[in-house]
Amino acid sequence: xKEPPSAATKIDFWQRLSRNRALLLLLSLLLFLLIxxxxxxxxxxxxxxxxxxxxxxxxxxxxxSTGLLWRHFxxxxxxxxxxxxxxxxxxxxxxxxxSKSPLAERLLSPFLVGSQSxxxxxxxxxxxxxxxxxxxxxxxxxxxxxFFPVLINTLVGLRDxxxxxxxxxxxxxxxxxxxxxxxxxxxxxxxxxxxxxVGASLSVIGAIVGELVASDRGLGFLINVGRGxxxxxxxxxxxICLVVLAASLYGLVLLLENKVLSWQTWRKEA
Amino acid sequence: MPSPSEIALQVSDLEVTxxxxxxxLEVLDKLNFSIARNAFVCIVGPSGGGKSTLLRAxxxxxxxxxxxxLFPGESESKPQTGLVFQKPNLFPWRTLRENISxxxxxxxRPDAEISRLTQEMIHLVGLEGFExxxxxxxxxxxxxxxxxxxxxxQDPEILLLDxxxxxxxxLTRERMGDELLRIWxxxxxxxxxxxxxxxxxxxxxxxxxxLTSRPARVIMDLPxxxxxxxxxxxxxxxxxxxxxxxxHEQLKGSTAPAN
Ligand SMILES: Nc1ncnc2c1ncn2[C@@H]1O[C@H](COP(=O)(O)OP(=O)(O)OP(=O)(O)O)[C@@H](O)[C@H]1O
Ligand SMILES: [Mg+2]
Numbered sequence: 001x002k003e004p005p006s007a008a009t010k011i012d013f014w015q016r017l018s019r020n021r022a023l024l025l026l027l028s029l030l031l032f033l034l035i036x037x038x039x040x041x042x043x044x045x046x047x048x049x050x051x052x053x054x055x056x057x058x059x060x061x062x063x064x065s066t067g068l069l070w071r072h073f074x075x076x077x078x079x080x081x082x083x084x085x086x087x088x089x090x091x092x093x094x095x096x097x098x099s100k101s102p103l104a105e106r107l108l109s110p111f112l113v114g115s116q117s118x119x120x121x122x123x124x125x126x127x128x129x130x131x132x133x134x135x136x137x138x139x140x141x142x143x144x145x146x147f148f149p150v151l152i153n154t155l156v157g158l159r160d161x162x163x164x165x166x167x168x169x170x171x172x173x174x175x176x177x178x179x180x181x182x183x184x185x186x187x188x189x190x191x192x193x194x195x196x197x198v199g200a201s202l203s204v205i206g207a208i209v210g211e212l213v214a215s216d217r218g219l220g221f222l223i224n225v226g227r228g229x230x231x232x233x234x235x236x237x238x239x240i241c242l243v244v245l246a247a248s249l250y251g252l253v254l255l256l257e258n259k260v261l262s263w264q265t266w267r268k269e270a
Numbered sequence: 271m272p273s274p275s276e277i278a279l280q281v282s283d284l285e286v287t288x289x290x291x292x293x294x295l296e297v298l299d300k301l302n303f304s305i306a307r308n309a310f311v312c313i314v315g316p317s318g319g320g321k322s323t324l325l326r327a328x329x330x331x332x333x334x335x336x337x338x339x340l341f342p343g344e345s346e347s348k349p350q351t352g353l354v355f356q357k358p359n360l361f362p363w364r365t366l367r368e369n370i371s372x373x374x375x376x377x378x379r380p381d382a383e384i385s386r387l388t389q390e391m392i393h394l395v396g397l398e399g400f401e402x403x404x405x406x407x408x409x410x411x412x413x414x415x416x417x418x419x420x421x422x423x424q425d426p427e428i429l430l431l432d433x434x435x436x437x438x439x440x441l442t443r444e445r446m447g448d449e450l451l452r453i454w455x456x457x458x459x460x461x462x463x464x465x466x467x468x469x470x471x472x473x474x475x476x477x478x479x480x481l482t483s484r485p486a487r488v489i490m491d492l493p494x495x496x497x498x499x500x501x502x503x504x505x506x507x508x509x510x511x512x513x514x515x516x517x518h519e520q521l522k523g524s525t526a527p528a529n
Contacts, residue, residue: 166359167359170331171330171351172372182375186361214389263364
């Protein structure tokens with residue numbers, strides 16, 4: 001007995017579709033926009049409550065063409081990149097130093113754990129009071145948000161370096177610098193990059209929180225402006241830009257992980 | 271007794287005591303023995319008796335609480351000891367080749383020399399074709415051979431082997447033993463090897479030392495006079511059986527009272 005050819009091709013089509021992730025993503029996006037547009041039409045909502053996708057698209061093109069969007073986008077991006085740079089470097093250095101000194105780690109760890117539960121939203125106004133509404137306070141908020149996950153993961157990653165591999169290095173008469181280069185960095189990298197992945201997404205939130213508190217530029221500022229003028233489409237444009245920004249940062253770290261940890265691919269398969 | 275210049279390793283009055291939360295643990299107590307250059311010496315003893323600790327102390331990984339580890343024929347150019355651990359302890363992010371070349375990289379050798387020596391070692395342990403494999407892709411026996419190659423590539427005077435074939439099946443184990451003898455013969459090293467297997471010790475060694483359980487001391491120093499090269503047929507010689515009986519009795523005696 002042979003299956004009817006039409007059924008076979010049908011199955012084939014669905015299988016191929018479910019394997020093509022880019023196409024699936026596009027489809028779900030289109031579906032989402034469709035439902036959104038339908039909702040606006042059916043419920044007959046005014047634009048300042050829920051703008052239609054078409055309105056948002058028009059808004060996007062207009063702020064893009066005037067250069068307004070790029071000005072604010074680039075300033076948020078700058079804050080995030082600076083914040084990431086400072087936060088990651090400080091956290092990595094401190095993490096390495098602490099991993100070499102168990103006493104210091106034990107002294108500091110209550111603060112580290114405690115500071116993780118402080119909501120950044122609550123600290124942001126303080127930092128704005130201390131460091132002004134300019135770039136500095138945003139960069140600080142952003143680097144603080146990145147700092148803790150990266151620090152914790154650096155510590156955990158270094159602490160979990162297999163002691164027997166340390167012994168191998170010692171039996172090969174490795175210097176501390178060689179220990180770092182040949183053992184500690186590669187061994188701690190998977191956990192470290194995990195922290196970076198969390199930190200990179202959080203950094204976007206950090207920058208926006210800072211901008212929402214007080215600022216005269218950035219996507220957060222744009223959101224404030226849109227809200228003040230009942231220009232909800234503008235708010236949507238800013239939010240979508242933020243989502244794209246956060247997703248790209250996340251994707252970048254993922255890309256880095258895949259590149260650096262290629263030897264680990266078997267783990268994902270298993 | 272070999273003359274002092276022929277002695278490769280001298281352990282005198284070696285004492286190691288571990289201190290932890292529930293008191294002190296005397297592992298080695300005034301341990302004494304010496305090993306002639308190019309000799310193959312095996313150590314057998316009860317589990318947890320301090321054999322690994324002894325090798326670690328000889329390799330300089332533990333500071334002894336008393337006594338000395340001496341290398342009389344000291345040469346400046348070569349490292350004294352190379353240690354193969356009880357587990358292969360390979361670096362999972364390094365390929366087979368990169369695992370073997372690690373000691374040379376640490377030693378800042380020129381690239382050309384690194385790749386030449388590494389290739390020689392891969393050939394010696396018979397792992398050609400697997401150069402780019404990662405440790406998780408290797409069998410237990412292959413991983414252990416990589417660990418041995420990583421040790422040999424440093425060209426140490428004294429090879430310290432800690433149950434290198436412990437996790438292998440009997441047949442692979444015998445084949446690895448043969449390979450080890452071949453390498454030892456080609457490279458003319460001094461070998462100090464810990465093993466749990468009495469037949470393996472007799473088959474490989476010139477001398478077998480029996481340690482007591484904690485604190486470890488040498489209670490028997492048995493010369494094995496079987497001719498070399500050793501062959502499988504020798505396993506059935508009366509000499510082999512007699513050595514086996516002696517070692518077995520000593521081991522039983524050394525384990526019973528302590529536990
Ligand atoms: N770093 C350490 N700190 C504290 N105790 C240790 C340490 N290393 C080993 N010991 C203890 O010393 C004793 C001897 O250990 P060792 O590993 O030398 O035994 P072994 O003879 O190699 O045993 P096995 O044949 O099972 O490998 C054990 O009781 C062990 O618990
Ligand atoms: Mg042991």
